[in-house]
Amino acid sequence: MSADPLHVLANAGKGQSTRTVLRVIILCLIAAAAIASRLFSVIRFESIIHEFDPWFNFRATKYLVANGFYNFWNWFDDRTWHPLGRVTGGTLYPGLMVTSGAIYHALRTLTIPVDIRNICVLLAPAFSGLTAFAAYLLTNEMTTSSSAGLLAAVFMGITPGYISRSVAGSYDNEAIAIFLLVFTFYLWIKALKQGSMLWGALCALFYGYMVASWGGYAFITCLLPLHAFVLICMGRYSTRLYVSYTTWYALGTLASMQIPFVGFLPVKTSEHMPALGIFGFLQLLGFLDYVRSAIPGRQFQTFLWLFTGGVFSVALAALVVVTSAGIIAPWGGRFYSLWDTSYAKIHIPIIASVSEHQPTAWPAFFFDLNFLIWLFPAGVYLCFQQLADEHVFLVVYSLFGSYFAGVMVRLMLTLTPVVCVTAAVAASSLLDTYLSDKSPNPEEYHPEDSNDATSKKAPKAGLKSTNKPVVGIYGFVSKGVIVSAMTIYLLLFVLHCTWVTSNAYSSPSVVLASKMPDGSQHIIDDYREAYQWLRQNTKEDAKIMSWWDYGYQIGGMADRPTLVDNNTWNNTHIATVGKAMSSSEEVSYPIMRQHEVDYVLVVFGGLLGYSGDDINKFLWMVRIAEGIWPDEVKERDFFTPRGEYRVDGEATETMKNSLMYKMSYYNYNTLFPPGQAQDRVRGSRLPEVGPTLNVLDEAFTSENWIIRIYKVKDLDNLGRDHASAAAFERGQKKKRPAKRRGTRYLRTE
């Protein structure tokens, strides 16, 4: 990596100021590399907001910029969750939008005409540069090695585990939250080391910013008390700890309570109780410490410790009682799923249906962290060697972070900073040992030793040497082998990061790319084609029903009211949509009428072989609907007697009659010669006669059929039900009843 030769250069530079200049240059280059590696999607596609949630953040930011902060704060959005609406201002983390809004207004005052979209797209890369800097600061608190911080900054800048959430266009809370996380930790270490109220207050300030930005702030809320608790258990209670913790807790909690979405949660929910508990515990300890310093005596001290333990257990018992009494809310569903990975699958299908809430597969660790994952334990081991207060923090963070990263794919993100820091400590200790050009004193020189030191033994010696003054390994061969191996690993890491970023994390998922036969890129832009059609050619307040995945995109791109969206706050409402999708037309139509649905949007990948379509997500709709209406929707009915999920002629009647199936395959067979209709996602041949739709009209289908939009028919003019009206339209007249009715009509006249 670039740090290595530069590191050598840094050693070559004798003077302090030369080093500082080099350091600044290196950090700037690292920030540039971090930003540049996140721009794949902008270069390959365009400056566009990615995926799902970012579209909401983007829309909220536009609202903030257009209507000002106070309107944003009080924003009631009647264009989502129709007919309920959403108190958006009070149910979001405003940090991200306010940050972009502030940048936007700052640039405007400088009369730089930057589009708000470009600010949103490039916010995450810009903050990744800052994160690299924060990682540098944090690592410098951990070790005296001058290169560790720079290595950590490089790792932080380009590791895929962090890039996955911060490529250009990925305008999500994590974009700024990881910087705030690392920087808050840095400030915490700083405060703890110095026992400084100023640093503690700064820590609280950034903690408050973090709370305003991301729900993951609970990670800090739990980690800092845990660190404090471990320190106390190790007998390392000190006034430094007392000052820094109490400053952080008091100010930080007050700051966090200013966010409407958080409000009184810090004193009401179980997630926040450890912080409060440790706060109280520290007060007791402070008091006892004072008493102990005043009245020495062994027995008294023992008594006091017992007293402390008693108070702690009483407090814990009280907490349990208060929780069970309902004054303090128990752990939320997402937190339960952190302890028991199968909890969500059974109890809350809506959480389990999100792929990023699945447990992490082991290869993902290597995929996201590459060689850092095996430097990580080495770094933690090095922490044990010194084990100052800040190293305890790293150890605690490592354990905590590893566990959560194993439980949920998404939380790989919180593990990444500590992996980078510890791996950088390990790597720099290796490099410091072996790159040292100090020649040994002649009397200490034992040529046999250095010849024996093969590359296998070398790391051990290197690690031990961290205890003693660095003497280095003397032979050029061993030095060369270790250093070149490390260099190769570092270079491979860069290659891997680039490859992963370019291939796995840089697709906007709104725009799909495919290759033409001649190798040129072909853009498949069906999503925006359909959203633009909706935006331009439907009524301003036409309600769109779709599965919740597309809610934010419809709100952001099509600018139309939706029934449900990715802010899954109302499970019943989502289940209603699930029921409408999974039931027959006769059942769905009243549901759609009651919710004033004008258009229904489905995603169908059968023509193109696009696997993320609604038929593949259909079982989740069924499951979520079944959770509310177990009598009306049954998952079993969608499987054949042999337990297969099929869409071809063998599909069950329930499946064939479901609205989702009909909407997906309506008219699809007319595109093929008779009997040749093929679903390219599921690789099955469809029945020759396609489904009929009575209550919906096909309104728009995008070029590659990915998006299909249906218009909900109005009530029939003649008061017939839709099935018979549609049958009449098709010319399937039932002759006899019609005649009889005709004669009867004449007679009564």
Next chain:
Amino acid sequence: MKTSAVFSAALSLVALVSPSAAKSTTALLTPPQVFKNTNLVHVISVEKNYVKENVNVLIENISKEPQDEYYLPFTADQVSRLGGVEVKDRKDASAGPFSTQTVELDPESDTLYLRIQLPTPLKAGVQQTLGITYYFLDAYKPLPASIKQDDIQFLAYSFSAYLPSAYATLKQKTEVKFPSSTIPDYTRLPGSGDVKEFPQKQGSKLTYGPFTEQPAGAVEPVQVRFEFNKPVTHISELQRDIEVSHWGGNVAFEERYTLYHHGANLSSLFNRVKWTQANYYNPTTHALKELKFPLRIGSADPYYTDVIGNVSTSRFRSNKREALLEIKPRYPIFGGWKYPFTIGWNSDAKNFVRATASGGYVLNVPFLEGPKQVEGVEYENVRVRVVLPEGAENVKYHTTIPEISITDASVVIHQTFLDTIGRTALIIKARNLVDDFRERELVVSYDLPLAARLRKPLVVFGSALVVFVSTWVLGSLDFSFSSKRK
């Protein structure tokens, strides 16, 4: 026209309050009968999606005094859709376009007049041939109003077989030119002379007349219905920005269109299968599939976006002979559908900007550079904004667009890209234009003093210097409470 409507309301108020005043103006309720149309040929072209009318009239002054004002009547509705009026002397091309103006004589009547100012008063008994050209936008009604996706679109146009004139007309005829010879319906009139019945059909042309003498204000409503299986493209708003940069040596163009299809609506909703198949077998359709922008040679870096981002379905062919931007909307546009979009491109400043001998600059750009389609394009509102460099002064403009189409022109300040005093921007608003005016020029002349050109580099350099110096000063100060370090 809103202003004239307000004007008429005010006038009628005045009329109500003071009947005597109204009485005194009665003389002006109709134009004075001082002319006679000796011969008149009225050519109506419905070949494109707007109507182009061409009136060649031989006028004769029948009064005693020389006259210099000729009036042409229109209804208020027509005036709101009227555009591009140009009047020339057919015999004398050097006389240039005559000045025209819409006036209201009778506030209580629906009729407004186009007042044509003859450059030299016509002496008594003298004749002159006027060539009057004008356009009507939004002129057609699709008939039937809604059709199927693969049906053929028919449009209907109503007009008067006699040209409504403020003067008596001795002899006249009306020709209608159609895009094709398929004209299923047209109003038949009893013939005169050796012709039994009007109109006479010759290929894709209908001819009403020649008619005998008609009094002033005579009308004979007729309607024609013809095949027009092409999109009726209507641009309700075009915002065209032209930004000149002397430092960058660049002229940047950006155009924002709000495009509608004013043809027949779909009777049943859009069907993708049919569309795909129809495209394969029979590509002529009334849906708008593609727009072609022939840009000036030397145009570069085009972009095509809409409100949700880049649109990838565009091609740009640029070589020494052409610079053709072909764009496809995200979806085919059918009748009643809307599609707003933005395109933009850059060009070298030396293609458009010239320094004059007196130290000023002259910018010469096309007033319109919209799409060039077989079926034509009409523009309801056009706003051209020319952003000149910061500090440009003494801005003057000249355009060959008919002056009656220009509704407003103003010079404002536009702040962008680290401007301190802002750039001078000329905003010209025009209405009811058609793509026939694509070639018309807009010439803007301005002065740019050296101080104005050096302003920005100096300001940026100065501010950077201030930042560095203040950082250095702040960094060298000691803010700590105790001075135990030293």
